[in-house]
Amino acid sequence: MSGNKSIRDFFRPNPAVTGSGPQPKTTAAASPKTKFKTPSVPTFGSEIKNPNVATVKIEPPGYSSSLSPPPGSADLNSGLTPPEDGAPAVSAKNASFASSTRVVPSSDDEDSDSDSDLPDLRDIFPASTAPKPTAAVTQAVAPSTPNASRYQDMSNFHCSPLAVLPKYKYDLKALISQAESEEATEASSKRVKAMLAEREAEEESKASEGVISPASKNHRALLATMVGNDEEGGFHKVTRALDRTETTNSEKRWYFFEAKDNSPSGRKRPFPTVPKSSPWSKEFSNSKMRTQIFMSGFAEDMVAFGKALPDELFLWILDEACLETSDVLRTAYFNTLRESKEQIHRLLSPQVVEKMFRSLGGTEIATSVAGKVRASSGLNQNYSNRDWSRLRSAMQFFMESAKSLQQNTREHVICMVLRMNMDDIVAKIVDLHDLTQATIRRLCRYTPDDSWENSCQSISKILFESVTQPFLRLQIVEAISCVSPRTHDLRRRLAMCFYFSDLSYSQAHSHTSTNLDKFIDRIENPIFKTTPETDYRELGSLIALLDIAVDDGRSPGLDLTDKVSAEHFDEDVDYLVAIIKEVMRGIGNPGAAFISKIEAKEKIELVSQRIADTMRSKPKPKLTHFDMHHGKLGENLKAEKVGMSSFLSKMKGVKTENTPPVK
Secondary structure (H helix, E strand, O other), rough: OOOOOOOOHHOOHHHHHOOOOOOOOOHHHOOOOOOOOOOOOOOOOOOOOOOEEEOOOOOOOOOOOOOOOOOOOHHHHOOOOOOOOOOOOOOOOHHOOOOOOOOOOOOOOOOEHHHOOOOOOOHHOOOOOOOOOOOHHHHEEEEEOOOOOOOOOOOOOOOOOOOOOOOOOOOHHHHHHHHHHHHHHHHHHHHHHHHHHHHHHHHHHOOOOOOOOOHHHHHHHHHHHHOOOOOOOOHHHHHHHHHHOOOOOOOEEOOEEOOOOOOOHHHHHOOOOOOOOOOOOOOOOHHHHHHHHHOHHHHHOOOOOOOOHHHHHHHHHHHHHOOOOOOHHHHHHHHHHHHHHHHHHHHHHHHHHHHHHHHEEEEOOOOOOOOOOOOOOOOOOOOOOOOOHHHHHHHHHHHHHHOOOOOOHHHHHHHHHHHHHOOOHHHHHHHHHHHHHHHHHHHHHHHHHHHHHHHHHHHHHHHHHHHHHHHHHHHHHHHHOOOOOOHHHHHHHHHHHHHOOOHHHOOOOOOOOOOOOHHHHHHHHHHHOOOOOOOHHHHHHHHHHHHHOOOOOOOOOOOOHHHHHHHHHHHHHHHHHHHHHHHHHOOOOOOOHHHHHHHHHHHHHHHHHHHHHHOOOOOOOOOOOOOHHOOOHHHHHHHHHHHHHHHHHHHHHHHHHHHOOOO
């Protein structure tokens, strides 16, 4: 062939050329004994320069041309097999470079005069649809060092060989357990509610003495459901431990008013019919003007000028005043009634007073002065959302109308107010407690002198027979102030009746019936001895009643100016203090679990200190190391006088012997 041709001439679509003409031979075919040399790997876009070898330009993989795409690795491996005419074989080490670098012999080779020795172009450049090489074939031509993946899959990193079961937030067993727990809680709640309802039903009646109270039984039943009785006797141990404390004890209370303050609007009576002959028929004929007549003060002024109200209208105003929620209108009602002094004296009877307190919210038993009062350890009431303004207005009305009331009505109001103060919640309302004391003081003040003794006996008898528990009796006595002589006398009479449990002490003035020997004899009664069954709240109340009843301990027959009488009186006071302290020592040193013991001990200690500091005719002498002679009595110095006289006589004798005779 003439001249060297480029390899591109072989790739041109020229069928005439492939059919005729001389075919060039490669250099390798001309010299088969020459060792095959593998050229270096060129980079994409570079050219292979060899003077005797045709230049083949390697295009990058993304290069597009009219020719078929480059063959796959499988076809390249197959193309590396030596040809039949003795071409050298390509080793497996250099097989990877066959796809990018191929040596094409020159067409000027002498031994090659035909193109028939060249491989078919379809074998060199197979179609692009050829399948990818399998893993086995690829592994045969892979380099000795395996290529690691640039990005590693971390999803299966340190995977456990065991099967991981999915965990659900709520499985079937958990749902079943939760349902059973809810059912058990609901059943326990129903049992507790049933026990509380039973206790509320039974607390109305008092359990007999020496028997466990219903509240204590309910506590034990509730404890049994919570603790249970296992093999080690857990319930028995817990019960014994609780019996030694006051954990299950609840404070006993008595309530004067209803638990709920019912709306008074539904209990109002219609306005009475005023006869046409009445002077008030014109003013009250128009229903729209009635409220304005009272609120403007017109009705109050007319009554003050002598225009009396009809009895039906007076009683209607009295009922409305106890139920009215408006402060202005309620005050106008009571001011109008206060001016009707004649009707107050005639119409305001003890039965009307009880009706007034029932309208204010009192219970049927509480508003009956002869009704038995018994405190119970039920659920505590707090009178939530109760309006006390109506009660304050009623107390103010009784205080200002005390002079116009009948004597039996005064006694009835005093008993009713004292019963109301047995309610601990009412007694703790400071302004209301002060108002009740002022009302009692005013009622006692306007009691006639000739009726005072009978009045004290009547009041003492009613309260003594209706109230028996000491702490309730103490609340009655504490509701009476001691700033006026009459209230002080009534206070001491009631305290002496309650302390000695004898109604006869109400028949005479408390100052005339005071006797320290009787007080000492009473406190030595076994009722003041502490035992496991002692109610320490009642014990402390009895000591407090002793403090009020003994007062200053003076009596009309006591003459403290006499030295002997004063010394005897001081000795009795010291002995009384010693007995009270003995009662206090009997309580011991209780822990925090016995709050009633702690309160009783503090109360007894205060009483003993008060009696020791205020009842003596003169302060008790204090004996100290530096002023011992101030505390010794005259008869105790006889021994010292005898010793001193004998010592002086001896000294005189010695001095006489040693003195020289006078010349």
